[in-house]
Amino acid sequence: MKQMKRRTFINGKIFTGTSENDFVDSLVVEDGKIVSAGGDPGEIVDLKGQTVLPGLIDNHTHPKYIADALHGAACTPPLVNSISELQEALRQTPEYGQGPNVWIEGWGFDESKLAEHRSPTRDDLDQVSTTQPIFLYRSDCHSSVGNSRALELAGIDEHTPDPAGGKIERDASGRPTGFMREVAASQLLIRAKSALSYENDVANLVKSSDHYLANGLVAIGEMMGRLHPYASLSLYQDAYKAGFKPKSAIYYVADELSGPLEIAKGDRLRVAGLKVFMDGSISGETALMKEPFPSGKKGVSLTSAARLEEIIAYARENGLQVAVHAMGDAAIQRVIDVCRDLDPWLAGQPSVRIEHASLLSDQMIKELKAAKIGLAVSTQPIFFFAEEESYQQFLAADQLRLAYRIKSLEEGGVLFSLSSDAPCTPWAEPDSPFYGIYAAVTRRTASGGFINEDEGISVPQAVLAYTRDAAKMGGFVNNGTLTPGKDADFVILDRDIFAQKAADLAQVKAASTWIGGEKVWSREAAK
Template identity: 40%
Template sequence: MTTRLFVNGKVFTGTGEDDFASAFRITDGAFSWVGDTADVTGEEATDLGGATVLPGFLDVHAHPSFTATLADAVPLLPPDVDSLAALLDRLRAHPDIGTDRWIEGFGFDESRYPERRKPTASDLDAVSATQPIVVRRCDGHSVVCNSRALELAGITPDTPDPENGRIGRDASGTLTGLLAERAAFDAVLALRPPLKHEELVTRLAGLNRRLLARGIVAVDDLMATFVPEPLRLYRDAEQASLVPQCGLYYGWTDVRDSGMPDLSNDDRTGRMRVAGLKVLMDGAYSDRTAWTDDAYPGTCDHGIRTCSDDELRAAVAWARRNRIQVAIHAMGDRALHRVVDVVGDEEPWMGERPSVRLEHATLFSAELLDRLEASRMSFGVVSHSIFFFAEYDSYARSLSPQQLAVAYPIRSFYERVPATALSSDHPATAWSEADDVFVSIKAAVLRQAHNGASFNPAEAVTVAQAILLYTGRAAGVSPIEPVGVIRPGAEGTFVVLERDVFSVPSSEIDQVRVAETWVRGERAFRR
């Protein structure tokens, strides 16, 4: 039996807003006692020196496998790339320009460009017209291709829009290079040379330090089927060096297209496990493809619906049979209402955890919260503060005053939805450090964007509440081993901070850093 005692800390336990201790004991990798330093005498202990200690963070909506595939993509994320000209310059600097190799970029956000527009095929042709180039928008819901990439995919001006997708054309019918949603761009991306399994293992395991440096000890990969054989990939990465727990959410269309094989008990257990199914109900609000009741300002466009009622029912039935969650990407109010219409009266199947998670949940009215509370189905909500922080310019142009009043209502989620969490969606948002938990906490507390603009301040939460949405409350959303709390029986996993997040000025919360991350009673990271 291995026992370790820690004393003289300011220990936030993650079990409630005012729940603090000063000492705890870990036995065989799990917390066995939590209490006061004054109650400990004559026992060897690690002195925390008054440092603030939090439970390890859970990032319950992120994309590590996607991040691994982007290792050699050209980074185009703000704030580093803030203009169309800078984007094109970044692409021109790629060492493979002038060859026949694919060039891929990721992370552009045109909303803050002086040009106020996305790149086009002709823009990318000016970088190279002889080799395929494809750049992804920051939200991952659209790409722009040059003419060579469109040609290789067989996309012409006569190609019809696919169901649940859109091919960009200008007023004359000329292709702009824009492909919105997977139904439109998967055919292009499938043409890229595949990465070998061993290379992906190395890349995924290489994320270990980044996660632990941010205090992230558990993560849900909300589209693990970005890569082949995701469960094998994660388990091989664990053998290589990946420490945080990972819950894998398979894309519904990928499961459907593979013949819908059932999961085994082994698939659903372990530190790397299949935890759920991901369904896309609509697009992204910042790209005006979320499915909304009201048209986007100045248009007749209500966004894109990307899943039919029958498909949603089939996905829920498969998840129920396989005893895993369904996580439904739904940003627009029309998409959210439709999900509740279709599955709200069904019997839940996941016990204490929500059977259906509503991911992103951008436009969420009090009336919709009432519907959730009255539903037979058990719903959870996973939302973000990093979105309005990083993508304010897009939201400012796309939200009416009425919509702004119900956008990302984090306080309402905290007060009315027991199973609720904040998350990063990294790397699928317009900020290079989106997975820095303290950036999200600051944004949730101040309700301010990157430029200082206020964003519905009535929905602000306290520091303790924001931390709970990354710890104890988040642990009630994700069906992984018990982390996110410091209490007997939970995994002995915690972080030590360099500064006290509870006492620093709110404007400096994003400057707080993790000094140490401990996993199962062993120090896994030290700054």
């Protein structure tokens, strides 16, 4: 008979995650689960007053991109502020000089933050290397830049047509500049890159495991699942065999579906849903707007109402959640209008969730709450934290007042979670939940300003949005709270997050992260 392992954690400040004010001082774990107190305490772990949270959950991130970014160059402030600094950062990557089939990668540039106030081009990247392919993600992860070697491997030249929903930027002579606008165009480079390096992709994902654990993250939502050149499910299955630890939920990009989908249902790894792009981004002036940007642009429409209805029908038939990227208010309104009268098909989690929901009016928040289907929002305060200049520049004052209305969602009774969309924002620590909490509470930005300061929420509310509500949002049914029956997945902090001055919240770190009642990472051991 299997020996049941029992541990009792004592003398702690343990946030159970059931409400804003529920704390206990001890926790009993048996065979990887939270159990009620009583009986043999087993091994005693003295927390010595440390603060414990339920394991944090990042419902909207891009682990494949993070895995690439961890060995690539962070081309973000405060590290990179010009194209010349960007070029030098790329030269400092371990891949530089490794051979003609080894890709050099970078991420996070925002042309508005570069001294030149323009995007880098293939010619800029060719100054780093013409023999190695270079792939550089823009901060929104919608657009990208490749050098001449990358374009060659992807088969892109002056005769290549623009893909549906994307644009290959060209100069006056028709020569591609290297800038690939929106996801469909960027995928031309990504597929060429991934086709050469499946084994490297697996290895990089495994190496990224500690990155999540170091942030106290025990579960993640992969929001860019791919079927080409290989299925993301295969990538994750092989990564788990090699030691990847966080629970994962894969959302496949709906436009890649061309037939039956292999659907895995498990606690640690599952195919959870479909990802739909309604529009672009605020910082790229491609979010779909009810009223034009001050520049006159109205953004891009990437998915029609009729197509969204088709995707929802497929998801309903296959028991999948639909996660809809919608930043502009017109894009969000389209989702509301399509979904408001639909019956839900999933139990215990939203059938349809809106990603970002960057601009929300009072009326739209009421419509979200009233929708029969139970619409929910996964939003990212790290965006306005890192991109204040873009929001100030590209939005009119009345539009800016609608940005990231987190407190209004809370008061309106709309289920929401906080997440990162990492690495799709120009900040060196894009998926730190503690920066996300700092931004949600203080509304302060990296440049020292504020965005809608009256939309700040409390620290416990922000923690719940990374734990209890994130679990509801993403279908992580065994996570979210530290209550009997849940998995013993939790994070011990290096300081009491509930006692910090608001200005110091971003400095909070994980001291150790536990999965199934076992310590899987500690800051002390990682030194």
